[in-house]
Amino acid sequence: MILYPAIDLKDGACVRLRRGEMTQATVFNKDPADQARKFANAGAAWLHLVDLDGAFAGKPMNRAAVEAVLAAVRIPCQLGGGIRDHATIERWLSAGIARVILGTAALKNPALVREACRLFPGRIAIGIDAKGGKVAVEGWAETSEIAAFDLARRFADAGVAALVFTDVDRDGLLEGANVAATTALAEALAIPVIASGGVSGLADLEALKATRVAGVIVGRALYDGGLDLAAALAFLDKTARC
Secondary structure (H helix, E strand, O other): OEEEEEEEEEOOEEEEEEOOEEEEEEEEEOOHHHHHHHHHHOOOOOEEEEEHHHHHHOOOOOHHHHHHHHHHOOOOEEEEOOOOOHHHHHHHHHHOOOEEEEOHHHHHOHHHHHHHHHHOOOOEEEEEEEEOOEEEEOOOOEEEEEEHHHHHHOOOOOOOOEEEEEEOOOOOOOOOOOHHHHHHHHHHOOOOEEEEOOOOOHHHHHHHHOOOOOEEEEOHHHHHOOOOHHHHHHHHHHHHHO
């Protein structure tokens, strides 16, 4: 299972939100490139980047910060937030992003997702963010009537590289991952599922590691010190060899 340290970008800084509320942002590092280097030096194999401003604006808003991260590290980075058209997908992939995450587009423009998967195999993920089990879009500002599981099934044959499932109700609260819902998705789909939201410590990693979940995104727990990245990576490596 791959651990993805999260770098969420707001106004050029590395922040963490609570339940996706932009007014509940805590700045942890004003230099995202510095934060990326710290994660890479601790042994991270991937980074998870989110352009929070872009998610609300519907277009990239933290390009300079993302480019600084790409210049600072050699490990692959996946990016979500404000990616709503073919041109933006192509620009980010050409800039060095290993995998783009399409969230709002997955609900509102599924044809774009399918075309992107065809043109850029292995480099397109979908992000499904759920509030009360329903899909949330536009930076979590809108909640649809579509169940997260139903949206995921629509892309079962699209060639999606990964599915990032975020429980918005737990995000940034350190109350534990939604293991049951994430596991249900992973067991129902052939698409690799990445868990996100609420991870607070090694117990969450242990619970997810015992399932078919392919990866886990960790944010606030790393910044608050509840989880040491090097120790977490060592734990996952040890359990993988047992």
